[in-house]
Amino acid sequence: xxxxxxxxxxxxxxxxxxxxxxxxxxxxxxxxxxxxxxxxxxxxxxxxxxxxxxxxxxxxxxxxxxxxxxxxxxxxxxxxxxxxxxxxxxxxxxxxxxxxxxxxxxxxxxxxxxxxxxxxxxxxxxxxxxxxxxxxxxxxxxxxxxxxxxxxxxxxxxxxxxxxxxxxxxxxxxxxxxxxxxxxxxxxxxxxxxxxxxxxxxxxxxxx
Amino acid sequence: xxxxxxxxxxxxxxxxxxxxxxxxxxxxxxxxxxxxxxxxxxxxxxxxxxxxxxxxxxxxxxxxxxxxxxxxxxxxxxxxxxxxxxxxxxxxxxxxxxxxxxxxxxxxxxxxxxxxxxxxxxxxxxxxxxxxxxxxxxxxxxxxxxxxxxxxxxxxxxxxxxxxxxxxxxxxxxxxxxxxxxxxxxxxxxxxxxxxxxxxxxxxxxxxxxxxxxxxxxxxxxxxxxxxxxxxxxxxxxxxxxxxxxxxxxxxxxxxxxxxxxxxxxxxxxxxxxxxxxxxxxxxxxxxx
Numbered sequence: 001x002x003x004x005x006x007x008x009x010x011x012x013x014x015x016x017x018x019x020x021x022x023x024x025x026x027x028x029x030x031x032x033x034x035x036x037x038x039x040x041x042x043x044x045x046x047x048x049x050x051x052x053x054x055x056x057x058x059x060x061x062x063x064x065x066x067x068x069x070x071x072x073x074x075x076x077x078x079x080x081x082x083x084x085x086x087x088x089x090x091x092x093x094x095x096x097x098x099x100x101x102x103x104x105x106x107x108x109x110x111x112x113x114x115x116x117x118x119x120x121x122x123x124x125x126x127x128x129x130x131x132x133x134x135x136x137x138x139x140x141x142x143x144x145x146x147x148x149x150x151x152x153x154x155x156x157x158x159x160x161x162x163x164x165x166x167x168x169x170x171x172x173x174x175x176x177x178x179x180x181x182x183x184x185x186x187x188x189x190x191x192x193x194x195x196x197x198x199x200x201x202x203x204x205x206x207x208x
Numbered sequence: 209x210x211x212x213x214x215x216x217x218x219x220x221x222x223x224x225x226x227x228x229x230x231x232x233x234x235x236x237x238x239x240x241x242x243x244x245x246x247x248x249x250x251x252x253x254x255x256x257x258x259x260x261x262x263x264x265x266x267x268x269x270x271x272x273x274x275x276x277x278x279x280x281x282x283x284x285x286x287x288x289x290x291x292x293x294x295x296x297x298x299x300x301x302x303x304x305x306x307x308x309x310x311x312x313x314x315x316x317x318x319x320x321x322x323x324x325x326x327x328x329x330x331x332x333x334x335x336x337x338x339x340x341x342x343x344x345x346x347x348x349x350x351x352x353x354x355x356x357x358x359x360x361x362x363x364x365x366x367x368x369x370x371x372x373x374x375x376x377x378x379x380x381x382x383x384x385x386x387x388x389x390x391x392x393x394x395x396x397x398x399x400x401x402x403x404x405x406x407x408x409x410x411x412x413x414x415x416x417x418x419x420x421x422x423x424x425x426x427x428x429x430x431x432x433x434x435x436x437x438x439x440x441x442x443x444x445x446x447x448x449x450x451x452x453x454x455x456x457x458x459x460x461x462x463x464x465x466x467x468x469x470x471x472x473x474x475x476x477x478x479x480x481x482x483x484x485x486x487x488x489x490x491x492x493x494x495x496x497x
Contacts, residue, residue, distance in 0.1 A: 004391035007471030010441045012391045025235075041234040043439030045463055050439025052234070119237040120437055120463030123346050127437070164347075183336045183348065189236045 003065045010052040011061055017047065018117050018129055018157075020069045024049045025118075025193055027070035044118040044193045046127070079113070079196040082161065084152050085203045086110075088172035090140070094154060097137045105173060106201050108135070114159060114197040119189070124163040124181030126191035133157065143169030150176045152199065159199075161191075174199075211277050212329060212361040217311060218273035219353040224342035224417075225331050226324075227263040233337055234462040240442065241343040242458050244417060244481030245322055248286035251374055252326035255283035255303045257365050262330030263340040265353070267323045269484075271314035272353065274325070276306045280361065281328040285376055287320030287482055302373045320379030320482035328364035344417045345459040379482040383411070385455065385472045386494035387445060392435065392467035396447070400427040404445075404453065404469060404491050412452075413485035418461070419446070419454040420480050422489060426451025427469065434465035443472035445491075453491075455480060 001024070002014040015021050025044035028051065031037035037060075040053025054060055086106035095102040114130035131154075139155045144167065147153070151162045153170035160170060163180035176199075180190050191197065216223075226249060229242020243249035243266055250260045265272065271289055283303050284291050291298045292313045298304045306312050314325055333340050333350045342349040353359075393401060409424035427447050440446065440463060444456040448466045455472055457480070472480070473494060483489070 005388070006391045006441055006468075007388050007443055008473060010471075012438060040231055041439070043234045043462060045438035046436030048436075048438040050234075050441070052439070052441050053231070118437065118463065119235060120461065121237060123233075123236055123238045123348060125237050188337065193235055 001064055001067060001069060003061045005057065005061065006050065006052075009054050009057055010050060011054065011057050011064070013049045013051065013064055015047060015049075015069055019072055021045065021047055021049055022115065022117055022194065023070050023072040026073040046118065073194075075196065077194075077196060079198050080190060081198050081200050082152075082176050082178045083202040084110070084174040084176050084199045086174040086201055087203070088152065088174045090171040091173050094137055094171050094173055098135055109159070109173065110199045110201045114199075116191045116193050116195040116197065117158070118193055119191070121160075122163055122166060122181075124189040124191065125160055126193075126195070128159040128191075128197055129157055131157065131159065137171050139169040140171060143167055147172065148175065150178070150180075152176055212280075212363070213277045214274045214280075214327065214359045214361065215277070216272065216353045216355055216357040216359065217275050218313075219355050219357065220267050220270040220272040222268040223272040223353040224266050224344070225263050225333055225350050225353075225359070226266045226341045227339055228261045229341050229458060230337045230339035230348070234439065237346070237462050238337065238348065239343050239345050239459050239462060241339065241341040241349065243324065243341075244458055245286050245324065245478040247478050248322075248376060249324045249326075251376060252283040252285040252324045253330075255285070255374060256281045256326045256328045258326055258328065258330050259365075262326065262362070263333065264327075265325040265331065267314060267317075267325065269321055270316050271323060272325070273311060273313040274359075275311050276308060278361075279308045280306050281364070282306055282312055283326045284314050284323055285374075286322050286324040287317035287379060289317045289323050290315035299373070301376055319484070321484055322481055327361055329362035332360045332362040343459050345461060377479070379484070380479045380487060383479055383483045383487050383489045385476050385480065385489060385491050387470035387472050387491045388494055389470045390468075393469050395429060395431055395435075395467040396469055397428045397430045400429070401469070403427060405493050409453070409489040409491070411483045411485050411487045411489060415485065417457055417459040419456050420483070422453045422455070424452065427453060429467075435467055437463045437465050440464050440468065441471060443474055443477055444468045445470045445472060457481065
């Protein structure tokens with residue numbers, strides 16, 4: 001693991017894949033819950049885990065630099081099911097990128113188990129991985145000024161669900177009524193790093 | 209009148225409720241938020257006898273005016289400004305009694321950007337994830353104040369601290385930011401790091417609670433493109449595609465793909481929050497500690 005200093009009290013731990021970042025995040029979170037690691041924030045990224053608010057970053061840095069990436073945690077925990085109408089405006093474009101019929105997009109997407117790799121962009125916005133690399137899609141050339149809340153969207157290797165209306169450049173394949181973020185709910189976020197997710201087709205665009 | 213509350217008579221350009229913010233939720237995409245000039249917010253709380261985490265008001269350049277429903281003790285600090293109660297001058301940086309029904313006017317900043325207004329008992333709007341702070345990036349917390357907004361107040365602690373006046377640092381004529389290189393300094397040319405630490409930048413008028421934007425030389429990249437998204441910290445000096453550095457303040461995004469050339473010491477950020485557009489900025493290299 002490559003450990004980079006970030007200011008006075010943070011470290012950025014770089015690994016070589018999203019799977020390794022997920023495994024490292026799970027392990028560091030476990031250690032914090034156990035009381036053997038004191039950190040204010042443990043923030044996974046696409047290939048990194050940020051540790052912020054550390055009491056002794058120098059010592060932890062040398063410890064982590066000498067450590068192996070932990071093994072991936074078992075696929076435990078319940079699976080969050082998100083009902084989706086696969087009727088997004090970019091469905092045809094995505095089908096084109098994938099080289100499949102439009103109706104096949106829902107089939108492939110809903111047949112995949114996803115996991116939240118990391119969050120960002122907005123509270124409750126998770127970057128979900130699970131689709132094979134051949135289904136990566138580019139962002140749209142021109143971002144939309146307003147993507148509706150609940151839009152299910154693809155960009156690069158990721159699937160995401162917009163928690164609220166915002167500008168966005170992802171390819172929209174559908175929509176959900178699931179509430180991704182509700183600050184009066186505990187927990188507020190439906191999706192947090194490590195959460196397993198399945199998309200369940202609903203409505204007339206459902207699985208054939 | 210038994211209600212403890214304030215009515216906003218003049219919201220000003222941008223006045224928000226702020227406390228210590230909501231750190232600990234960055235992994236969910238939740239910015240830390242909180243008062244940008246945290247020492248000033250803590251000081252005005254102390255002047256009115258509030259605990260340091262009580263919610264205060266953070267104004268931006270033009271102040272605000274509030275009518276008290278009940279007798280309260282207030283203190284205004286941070287950016288120096290005129291303070292009046294029912295039109296009569298009152299001291300800045302000191303505890304001031306405001307009778308029930310009176311109008312507290314916090315004037316435009318004489319220097320600096322953000323004045324802080326503490327009220328005995330604290331502003332008691334509904335907390336979100338343990339904080340009453342307005343987060344302008346993600347929209348969490350109460351919306352910025354509008355004319356007519358009613359702000360409920362908590363019960364004051366009695367007796368309140370007997371600190372009458374407290375010294376506060378003057379807003380900076382020149383901002384000096386100590387920066388520890390990394391984590392992505394290697395994404396820039398050696399000339400870029402020299403440019404960062406030898407040029408005079410100026411605070412851009414596009415600065416806000418998310419970041420202090422810089423006008424000045426663009427920093428040259430050694431490699432193009434974006435990083436896979438990674439976590440970011442308070443004080444990070446992020447360099448977007450135009451090459452002009454942005455210093456992340458409390459409402460900064462939790463992850464990003466633009467490289468961070470260095471990180472400004474947290475202790476230097478309260479002064480950054482008070483630097484008006486056009487203020488000269490010098491970055492000086494400092495170790496990580």
